[in-house]
Amino acid sequence: MDKASQRSLFETEPDPWTLDSASEQRVAEIAFADPPHGPFSYKVPETLRAPLVAGQRVQVPLGKGNRGVIGYCLRVELKAVGSRPLKEVLAVVDPAPLLSPAMLRLAEWISSYYLCPLGQVLHAVLPAGVRGQAGTREMTFLSVPANVLAQLNSLQLPLKQLEALKTLAAAPRPLTPPELAAAAKCTLGPISELRKKKLIKGTVQRIQNVDVVESVIAREEHLNLNKDQQSALDVIIESLSKRQHRAVLMHGVTGSGKTEVYIRAIDEVLRFGRQAIVLVPEISLTPQTKQRFASRFGSVAVLHSHLSDAERHWHWQRIAKGEVQVVIGARSAIFAPTPQLGLIVIDEEHDHSFKQGESPRYHARDVAVQRAKAENVPLVLGSATPALESWQAAARGEFQLIEMPTRVSNRPLPDVATIDLRTEFQDRRSRGAISRPLHNAIEQAIAEDGQVILLLNRRGYSTHIQCPSCGYVANCPHCSIALTHHREGERIVCHYCDHQEQAPAKCPDCRFDGIRYSGLGTERLEAEVKARFQQVPVLRMDSDTMQKPGSHEQALAKFRAGEIKILLGTQMIAKGLDFPNVTLVGVVNADTALHFPDFRAAERTFQLVTQVAGRTGRGDKGGRVLVQTFSPEHFAIQAALQHDYVLFAQKELPVRLDHGYPPHTSLVRLIVRGDEEAITEAFAEQATERFRAALEQQKIPHRILGPAPCPLARLRGKYRFHSLLSSIDGPQLRQRVGLVAAALEPHAEVQWVLDVDPLDLL
Ligand code: ADP
Numbered sequence: 001m002d003k004a005s006q007r008s009l010f011e012t013e014p015d016p017w018t019l020d021s022a023s024e025q026r027v028a029e030i031a032f033a034d035p036p037h038g039p040f041s042y043k044v045p046e047t048l049r050a051p052l053v054a055g056q057r058v059q060v061p062l063g064k065g066n067r068g069v070i071g072y073c074l075r076v077e078l079k080a081v082g083s084r085p086l087k088e089v090l091a092v093v094d095p096a097p098l099l100s101p102a103m104l105r106l107a108e109w110i111s112s113y114y115l116c117p118l119g120q121v122l123h124a125v126l127p128a129g130v131r132g133q134a135g136t137r138e139m140t141f142l143s144v145p146a147n148v149l150a151q152l153n154s155l156q157l158p159l160k161q162l163e164a165l166k167t168l169a170a171a172p173r174p175l176t177p178p179e180l181a182a183a184a185k186c187t188l189g190p191i192s193e194l195r196k197k198k199l200i201k202g203t204v205q206r207i208q209n210v211d212v213v214e215s216v217i218a219r220e221e222h223l224n225l226n227k228d229q230q231s232a233l234d235v236i237i238e239s240l241s242k243r244q245h246r247a248v249l250m251h252g253v254t255g256s257g258k259t260e261v262y263i264r265a266i267d268e269v270l271r272f273g274r275q276a277i278v279l280v281p282e283i284s285l286t287p288q289t290k291q292r293f294a295s296r297f298g299s300v301a302v303l304h305s306h307l308s309d310a311e312r313h314w315h316w317q318r319i320a321k322g323e324v325q326v327v328i329g330a331r332s333a334i335f336a337p338t339p340q341l342g343l344i345v346i347d348e349e350h351d352h353s354f355k356q357g358e359s360p361r362y363h364a365r366d367v368a369v370q371r372a373k374a375e376n377v378p379l380v381l382g383s384a385t386p387a388l389e390s391w392q393a394a395a396r397g398e399f400q401l402i403e404m405p406t407r408v409s410n411r412p413l414p415d416v417a418t419i420d421l422r423t424e425f426q427d428r429r430s431r432g433a434i435s436r437p438l439h440n441a442i443e444q445a446i447a448e449d450g451q452v453i454l455l456l457n458r459r460g461y462s463t464h465i466q467c468p469s470c471g472y473v474a475n476c477p478h479c480s481i482a483l484t485h486h487r488e489g490e491r492i493v494c495h496y497c498d499h500q501e502q503a504p505a506k507c508p509d510c511r512f513d514g515i516r517y518s519g520l521g522t523e524r525l526e527a528e529v530k531a532r533f534q535q536v537p538v539l540r541m542d543s544d545t546m547q548k549p550g551s552h553e554q555a556l557a558k559f560r561a562g563e564i565k566i567l568l569g570t571q572m573i574a575k576g577l578d579f580p581n582v583t584l585v586g587v588v589n590a591d592t593a594l595h596f597p598d599f600r601a602a603e604r605t606f607q608l609v610t611q612v613a614g615r616t617g618r619g620d621k622g623g624r625v626l627v628q629t630f631s632p633e634h635f636a637i638q639a640a641l642q643h644d645y646v647l648f649a650q651k652e653l654p655v656r657l658d659h660g661y662p663p664h665t666s667l668v669r670l671i672v673r674g675d676e677e678a679i680t681e682a683f684a685e686q687a688t689e690r691f692r693a694a695l696e697q698q699k700i701p702h703r704i705l706g707p708a709p710c711p712l713a714r715l716r717g718k719y720r721f722h723s724l725l726s727s728i729d730g731p732q733l734r735q736r737v738g739l740v741a742a743a744l745e746p747h748a749e750v751q752w753v754l755d756v757d758p759l760d761l762l
């Protein structure tokens with residue numbers, strides 16, 4: 001019997017810290033955030049002071065120059081000494097693992113599903129504030145070693161030193177040098193003398209500097225659930241009490257009381273001593289949301305994007321210690337290190353902000369499914385307009401569907417009517433964005449002391465700048481996109497790269513002085529509304545006016561208090577707001593999203609109109625919705641008029657099937673960008689050919705569109721080409737594409753990425 005198997009007879013757990021032979025060594029696998037990502041094997045030397053386990057970061061030499069680099073330890077194993085000597089780990093960075101074994105496995109899944117290096121995933125899983133230990137500092141704590149304590153009374157020392165030593169020996173806990181100096185009424189001198197004589201031991205510890213003051217919120221009682229809410233809750237509780245994973249898709253119309261169901265389910269989870277994670281779109285991380293949860297639970301952490309690194313680190317530590325019951329945050333909160341997770345909730349699960357736009361390009365919903373399965377806990381997905389991917393998953397039986405078809409307290413859904421802009425355009429007396437019927441409705445709503453929400457999903461003043469004399473169009477010099485005129489500062493701005501110029505009064509090409517500014521943005525809409533309703537307080541809400549931290553909350557607070565009568569803005573105002581006094585919602589142009597070069601254009605339009613319509617009729621006064629459109633007969637708008645998700649899905653799913661698009665297939669998008677158009681295109685063609693050849697060779701059913709210039713053919717000065725690879729066999733598609741991609745040689749002049757399950761096709 002060889003030595004290794006003999007040992008395994010006697011040892012239940014292999015322990016990499018007991019080395020019993022010169023022929024073996026401890027080997028750590030280390031992955032890196034930056035290329036080369038590894039993982040590479042390193043020897044763990046005996047001389048390393050701290051033990052090393054998976055989930056800790058280490059410093060190791062990398063590359064020819066052996067520069068010291070920080071990497072993530074994936075595992076430590078005992079291995080036979082090979083013929084080639086391994087480089088050695090230089091130091092262990094973290095005193096305790098930052099990543100649990102479960103979190104490492106989740107990261108491995110993300111890495112293999114999203115075709116992204118594991119080191120890069122781990123880098124994204126850990127917040128920057130945690131990696132940098134933000135808001136902490138190192139402090140020395142002094143104590144008296146046991147052997148010194150034993151001879152305390154027989155020591156011959158100068159009086160000051162003896163007093164300091166006795167004070168420390170009597171202290172209930174280790175003290176810092178200044179603390180000891182104060183307690184012993186001496187200077188730091190005697191203390192450092194004692195340390196030199198090794199009569200006092202100093203240990204260095206990292207402690208948290210910040211103490212975030214959390215506001216205290218008054219407790220509120222639970223509401224009495226109605227029948228639909230109760231049956232939804234029962235399904236979740238059943239899964240909780242069986243300790244079984246289950247994914248539940250809660251399709252409930254706007255105002256059906258979904259949040260109340262989440263709250264009660266969380267309540268149940270806390271009774272088992274477990275924690276809950278609630279994901280919401282970033283824009284919903286308002287004090288209103290916090291208030292709703294914090295008034296019901298003892299300890300809630302809200303992870304919004306305005307937190308400092310130190311605050312984020314502070315929350316992370318508390319969560320990891322199990323001190324937080326409910327974590328509420330945007331997509332990255334799915335990585336919250338809750339020690340005993342009991343439930344994951346994703347509100348507005350259709351929202352595109354759950355997908356990360358840079359590597360790792362994960363979708364928090366899919367990560368949540370994996371995490372919930374691995375930790376054997378329920379996952380609740382809620383929406384009035386579920387993503388078709390989720391709807392199909394429910395149809396396949398992967399998600400359990402719960403319907404909540406009515407609003408709470410039997411409130412009716414608002415009446416929705418369209419205003420046909422084609423006829424309005426023909427017999428319009430006044431020019432502008434607001435048609436006569438919409439104008440009249442606003443006037444009436446204000447007269448009856450209601451409030452109004454106006455949606456226009458385009459910011460700026462004018463969205464198109466053209467010279468009628470020579471045809472010049474103001475485009476971004478770095479991107480293939482028109483510049484938008486912003487009145488504020490009289491600038492013309494690129495909404496993609498932020499390039500800015502002074503707004504021209506004359507045509508820069510032919511000097512004609514009648515250059516035309518047209519196309520409607522929120523800034524211009526605001527000017528028009530103010531001109532039409534002069535005494536009425538108006539507020540514009542878009543990413544231009546909401547740049548300062550807290551401005552979003554302040555704006556909503558003013559609207560809630562009734563100081564603002566008309567709130568207008570981009571999709572920001574379509575989400576989650578619950579204001580009972582809103583009696584009119586106007587969609588200024590429902591078609592902005594409809595003609596986007598994206599197969600999800602109809603879905604986005606349906607979601608946006610349905611969601612914004614849901615902001616009215618939440619109080620006793622009722623509410624109505626007017627939708628201005630050039631395509632009132634389009635099924636996405638028709639379905640939104642009737643609040644009919646099922647109708648929408650029935651019309652849209654066959655279209656997707658015809659074109660081979662998700663949710664019937666899985667997609668991988670290759671994006672290639674570079675400074676030279678021809679080189680970039682050539683690389684895109686070569687890469688696409690390799691993918692095609694591999695998929696054909698393996699007989700994997702597939703379809704490839706492209707390569708073609710991206711709809712945004714130039715961005716920040718780079719040319720962009722893309723290909724869309726699709727297959728009904730997602731796992732095979734991803735696996736093959738991943739293998740081919742790993743073998744693609746890097747190219748000095750182009751960069752490329754793969755986007756698995758892309759949402760953004762620009
Ligand atoms: P959704 O998340 O489905 O849009 P909400 O949970 O925001 O719906 O509920 C809409 C409104 O109805 C909220 O003001 C909420 O306080 C109230 N509400 C929810 N459930 C009940 C209930 N069972 N009884 C009375 N009011 C309720």
Ligand code: ZN
Nearest residue numbers: 476479494497
């Ligand atoms: Zn630009």
